[in-house]
Amino acid sequence: xxxxxLTLFPEMFxxxxxxSILKLALDGGLVEIRLxxxxxxxxxKHKSVDDRPFGGGPGMVLMPEPVFAAVExxxxxxxxxxxxxxxxxxxxxxxxVVEDLAKQKRLLLLCGRYEGFDERIRLGLKPxxxxxxxxxxxxxxxxxxxxxxxxxRYVPGVLGDADSLKEESHNLPGRIEYPQYTRPREFRGxxxxxxxxxxxxxxxxxxxxxxxxxxxx
Ligand SMILES: C[S@@+](CC[C@H](N)C(=O)[O-])C[C@H]1O[C@@H](n2cnc3c(N)ncnc32)[C@H](O)[C@@H]1O
Numbered sequence: 001x002x003x004x005x006l007t008l009f010p011e012m013f014x015x016x017x018x019x020s021i022l023k024l025a026l027d028g029g030l031v032e033i034r035l036x037x038x039x040x041x042x043x044x045k046h047k048s049v050d051d052r053p054f055g056g057g058p059g060m061v062l063m064p065e066p067v068f069a070a071v072e073x074x075x076x077x078x079x080x081x082x083x084x085x086x087x088x089x090x091x092x093x094x095x096x097v098v099e100d101l102a103k104q105k106r107l108l109l110l111c112g113r114y115e116g117f118d119e120r121i122r123l124g125l126k127p128x129x130x131x132x133x134x135x136x137x138x139x140x141x142x143x144x145x146x147x148x149x150x151x152x153r154y155v156p157g158v159l160g161d162a163d164s165l166k167e168e169s170h171n172l173p174g175r176i177e178y179p180q181y182t183r184p185r186e187f188r189g190x191x192x193x194x195x196x197x198x199x200x201x202x203x204x205x206x207x208x209x210x211x212x213x214x215x216x217x
Pocket of ligand 1: 086087088089110111112113114115116117130131132133134135136137138139140141143
Protein backbone atom coordinates (compact mmCIF):
# COMPACT_ATOMS: atom_id res chain seq x y z
CA UNK A 1 0.00 0.00 0.00
CA UNK A 2 1.25 3.46 -0.84
CA UNK A 3 0.74 6.70 1.10
CA UNK A 4 1.60 10.10 -0.31
CA UNK A 5 1.64 12.73 2.42
CA LEU A 6 1.31 16.36 1.35
CA THR A 7 2.47 18.62 4.15
CA LEU A 8 4.40 21.75 4.99
CA PHE A 9 6.41 19.80 7.59
CA PRO A 10 7.62 16.52 6.07
CA GLU A 11 10.41 16.21 8.66
CA MET A 12 7.78 15.50 11.32
CA PHE A 13 7.40 12.00 9.86
CA UNK A 14 11.05 10.98 10.16
CA UNK A 15 10.93 9.66 13.73
CA UNK A 16 7.61 7.94 13.16
CA UNK A 17 8.78 6.16 10.01
CA UNK A 18 11.97 4.80 11.54
CA UNK A 19 10.46 2.87 14.47
CA SER A 20 8.75 -0.41 15.25
CA ILE A 21 5.99 -1.90 13.09
CA LEU A 22 6.02 0.85 10.47
CA LYS A 23 9.78 0.65 9.99
CA LEU A 24 9.54 -3.11 9.42
CA ALA A 25 6.66 -2.64 6.99
CA LEU A 26 8.62 0.00 5.05
CA ASP A 27 11.84 -2.03 5.05
CA GLY A 28 9.93 -5.10 3.91
CA GLY A 29 8.30 -3.23 1.03
CA LEU A 30 4.77 -3.88 2.35
CA VAL A 31 4.11 -0.19 2.72
CA GLU A 32 5.51 2.81 0.91
CA ILE A 33 5.33 6.38 2.20
CA ARG A 34 6.25 9.35 0.03
CA LEU A 35 6.51 12.78 1.64
CA UNK A 36 5.85 15.92 -0.37
CA UNK A 37 6.35 19.51 0.74
CA UNK A 38 3.47 21.64 -0.54
CA UNK A 39 5.80 24.65 -0.53
CA UNK A 40 7.68 23.11 -3.46
CA UNK A 41 4.63 23.99 -5.59
CA UNK A 42 4.45 27.59 -4.36
CA UNK A 43 5.27 30.27 -6.89
CA UNK A 44 6.38 33.87 -6.39
CA LYS A 45 9.39 35.42 -4.75
CA HIS A 46 8.45 34.37 -1.21
CA LYS A 47 7.10 30.90 -2.03
CA SER A 48 4.00 31.73 0.02
CA VAL A 49 1.46 29.00 0.64
CA ASP A 50 -0.92 30.97 2.85
CA ASP A 51 -2.58 34.36 3.04
CA ARG A 52 -4.95 36.36 5.25
CA PRO A 53 -8.63 35.38 5.22
CA PHE A 54 -11.03 37.49 3.17
CA GLY A 55 -13.55 39.06 5.55
CA GLY A 56 -10.97 39.34 8.32
CA GLY A 57 -10.29 37.13 11.30
CA PRO A 58 -7.27 35.57 12.92
CA GLY A 59 -4.56 33.48 11.29
CA MET A 60 -3.68 32.48 7.77
CA VAL A 61 -5.44 30.28 5.26
CA LEU A 62 -3.78 27.80 2.86
CA MET A 63 -4.11 29.10 -0.70
CA PRO A 64 -5.66 26.98 -3.44
CA GLU A 65 -2.94 27.35 -6.13
CA PRO A 66 -0.04 25.48 -4.48
CA VAL A 67 -2.36 22.85 -2.98
CA PHE A 68 -4.11 22.10 -6.30
CA ALA A 69 -0.76 21.98 -8.11
CA ALA A 70 0.76 19.67 -5.48
CA VAL A 71 -2.20 17.28 -5.39
CA GLU A 72 -2.50 17.12 -9.19
CA UNK A 73 1.26 16.51 -9.69
CA UNK A 74 1.48 13.90 -6.95
CA UNK A 75 -1.64 12.10 -8.20
CA UNK A 76 -0.04 11.82 -11.63
CA UNK A 77 3.03 10.04 -10.24
CA UNK A 78 1.27 6.68 -9.86
CA UNK A 79 -2.15 5.01 -10.30
CA UNK A 80 -4.61 7.62 -8.95
CA UNK A 81 -5.31 7.18 -5.24
CA UNK A 82 -8.01 8.41 -2.87
CA UNK A 83 -7.39 11.96 -1.68
CA UNK A 84 -8.01 12.32 2.07
CA UNK A 85 -8.15 15.78 3.57
CA UNK A 86 -7.44 15.89 7.30
CA UNK A 87 -9.83 18.33 8.89
CA UNK A 88 -11.64 18.62 12.23
CA UNK A 89 -14.87 19.05 10.25
CA UNK A 90 -14.57 15.69 8.48
CA UNK A 91 -16.20 12.33 9.15
CA UNK A 92 -14.93 10.79 12.37
CA UNK A 93 -12.16 8.21 11.93
CA UNK A 94 -13.65 5.01 13.36
CA UNK A 95 -12.46 1.44 12.90
CA UNK A 96 -15.09 1.06 10.16
CA VAL A 97 -13.68 4.07 8.30
CA VAL A 98 -10.15 2.70 8.80
CA GLU A 99 -11.19 -0.64 7.30
CA ASP A 100 -12.73 1.17 4.38
CA LEU A 101 -9.61 3.29 3.76
CA ALA A 102 -7.48 0.14 3.95
CA LYS A 103 -9.26 -1.20 0.83
CA GLN A 104 -7.45 1.44 -1.22
CA LYS A 105 -4.11 0.71 -2.86
CA ARG A 106 -3.01 4.32 -2.52
CA LEU A 107 -3.99 7.17 -0.19
CA LEU A 108 -2.98 10.80 -0.58
CA LEU A 109 -3.09 12.51 2.81
CA LEU A 110 -3.43 16.29 2.66
CA CYS A 111 -2.33 18.00 5.88
CA GLY A 112 -3.52 21.48 6.77
CA ARG A 113 -1.86 24.08 8.97
CA TYR A 114 -2.69 27.51 10.39
CA GLU A 115 -6.44 28.25 10.06
CA GLY A 116 -6.89 25.48 7.52
CA PHE A 117 -7.77 25.35 3.83
CA ASP A 118 -9.32 27.78 1.39
CA GLU A 119 -12.83 26.36 0.84
CA ARG A 120 -12.17 25.91 -2.90
CA ILE A 121 -9.70 23.14 -2.06
CA ARG A 122 -12.59 21.16 -0.60
CA LEU A 123 -15.00 22.12 -3.37
CA GLY A 124 -12.61 21.59 -6.27
CA LEU A 125 -10.58 18.55 -5.23
CA LYS A 126 -13.55 16.74 -3.65
CA PRO A 127 -11.48 14.82 -1.10
CA UNK A 128 -12.77 12.40 1.50
CA UNK A 129 -12.68 14.55 4.63
CA UNK A 130 -11.52 12.81 7.80
CA UNK A 131 -11.27 14.00 11.40
CA UNK A 132 -9.46 12.08 14.13
CA UNK A 133 -11.79 13.52 16.78
CA UNK A 134 -13.61 16.54 18.08
CA UNK A 135 -10.55 18.55 19.07
CA UNK A 136 -8.05 20.75 17.26
CA UNK A 137 -4.49 19.71 16.47
CA UNK A 138 -1.96 22.28 15.30
CA UNK A 139 -1.73 20.63 11.92
CA UNK A 140 -2.77 17.63 9.87
CA UNK A 141 0.54 15.76 10.33
CA UNK A 142 -0.33 13.95 13.55
CA UNK A 143 -3.83 13.11 12.19
CA UNK A 144 -2.15 11.76 9.01
CA UNK A 145 0.12 9.58 11.17
CA UNK A 146 -2.98 8.30 12.97
CA UNK A 147 -4.52 7.35 9.62
CA UNK A 148 -1.33 5.59 8.50
CA UNK A 149 -0.90 3.86 11.86
CA UNK A 150 -4.44 2.48 11.85
CA UNK A 151 -4.63 1.59 8.14
CA UNK A 152 -1.29 -0.25 7.83
CA ARG A 153 -2.51 -2.82 10.36
CA TYR A 154 -4.78 -4.16 7.58
CA VAL A 155 -1.95 -4.57 5.07
CA PRO A 156 -1.25 -8.32 4.90
CA GLY A 157 2.02 -9.19 6.64
CA VAL A 158 2.36 -5.96 8.64
CA LEU A 159 1.18 -7.48 11.93
CA GLY A 160 3.19 -10.48 13.14
CA ASP A 161 -0.03 -12.32 14.01
CA ALA A 162 -3.04 -11.58 11.78
CA ASP A 163 -5.31 -12.66 14.67
CA SER A 164 -4.28 -9.45 16.45
CA LEU A 165 -6.70 -7.62 14.15
CA LYS A 166 -9.67 -9.78 15.06
CA GLU A 167 -9.67 -9.48 18.82
CA GLU A 168 -8.93 -5.78 19.23
CA SER A 169 -11.27 -3.21 20.75
CA HIS A 170 -13.60 -1.65 18.16
CA ASN A 171 -13.19 -4.54 15.77
CA LEU A 172 -16.89 -5.00 16.37
CA PRO A 173 -18.43 -1.50 16.56
CA GLY A 174 -18.68 -0.38 20.20
CA ARG A 175 -16.88 -3.48 21.46
CA ILE A 176 -13.94 -3.25 23.89
CA GLU A 177 -11.36 -6.01 24.23
CA TYR A 178 -11.29 -8.31 27.30
CA PRO A 179 -8.65 -7.65 30.02
CA GLN A 180 -5.17 -9.00 29.36
CA TYR A 181 -2.66 -10.28 31.92
CA THR A 182 0.99 -11.39 31.79
CA ARG A 183 3.62 -12.30 34.42
CA PRO A 184 3.81 -12.09 37.37
CA ARG A 185 0.81 -14.14 38.55
CA GLU A 186 0.37 -11.74 41.48
CA PHE A 187 1.33 -8.08 41.61
CA ARG A 188 0.73 -5.83 44.65
CA GLY A 189 -2.11 -8.03 45.88
CA UNK A 190 -3.77 -8.24 42.45
CA UNK A 191 -3.90 -11.83 41.17
CA UNK A 192 -4.39 -13.07 37.62
CA UNK A 193 -7.91 -14.59 37.37
CA UNK A 194 -7.75 -18.36 37.96
CA UNK A 195 -9.52 -19.18 34.71
CA UNK A 196 -6.61 -17.77 32.66
CA UNK A 197 -4.23 -20.18 34.40
CA UNK A 198 -6.58 -23.17 34.05
CA UNK A 199 -5.58 -24.28 30.56
CA UNK A 200 -9.32 -24.76 29.89
CA UNK A 201 -9.60 -22.96 26.55
CA UNK A 202 -13.41 -23.05 26.15
CA UNK A 203 -13.72 -21.61 29.69
CA UNK A 204 -11.12 -18.93 28.87
CA UNK A 205 -12.99 -18.00 25.68
CA UNK A 206 -16.29 -17.77 27.65
CA UNK A 207 -14.67 -15.60 30.35
CA UNK A 208 -13.16 -13.28 27.74
CA UNK A 209 -16.47 -12.93 25.94
CA UNK A 210 -18.28 -12.06 29.22
CA UNK A 211 -15.58 -9.58 30.23
CA UNK A 212 -15.61 -7.95 26.81
CA UNK A 213 -19.39 -7.54 26.90
CA UNK A 214 -19.33 -6.16 30.45
CA UNK A 215 -16.60 -3.63 29.60
CA UNK A 216 -18.34 -2.54 26.43
CA UNK A 217 -21.50 -1.67 28.40
C1 LIG B 1 -5.38 24.57 13.65
S1 LIG B 1 -6.15 23.45 12.51
C2 LIG B 1 -7.33 24.48 11.74
C3 LIG B 1 -8.69 24.36 12.33
C4 LIG B 1 -9.76 25.13 11.57
N1 LIG B 1 -9.57 26.54 11.70
C5 LIG B 1 -11.12 24.75 12.12
O1 LIG B 1 -11.61 25.39 13.04
O2 LIG B 1 -11.70 23.75 11.62
C6 LIG B 1 -4.93 23.24 11.28
C7 LIG B 1 -5.02 21.93 10.53
O3 LIG B 1 -4.82 20.85 11.42
C8 LIG B 1 -5.51 19.71 10.96
N2 LIG B 1 -6.37 19.23 12.06
C9 LIG B 1 -6.57 19.81 13.25
N3 LIG B 1 -7.38 19.11 14.03
C10 LIG B 1 -7.71 18.00 13.33
C11 LIG B 1 -8.53 16.88 13.59
N4 LIG B 1 -9.19 16.75 14.73
N5 LIG B 1 -8.64 15.91 12.64
C12 LIG B 1 -7.99 16.03 11.46
N6 LIG B 1 -7.20 17.11 11.15
C13 LIG B 1 -7.07 18.07 12.06
C14 LIG B 1 -6.27 20.11 9.71
O4 LIG B 1 -5.53 19.69 8.58
C15 LIG B 1 -6.32 21.61 9.84
O5 LIG B 1 -6.41 22.24 8.58
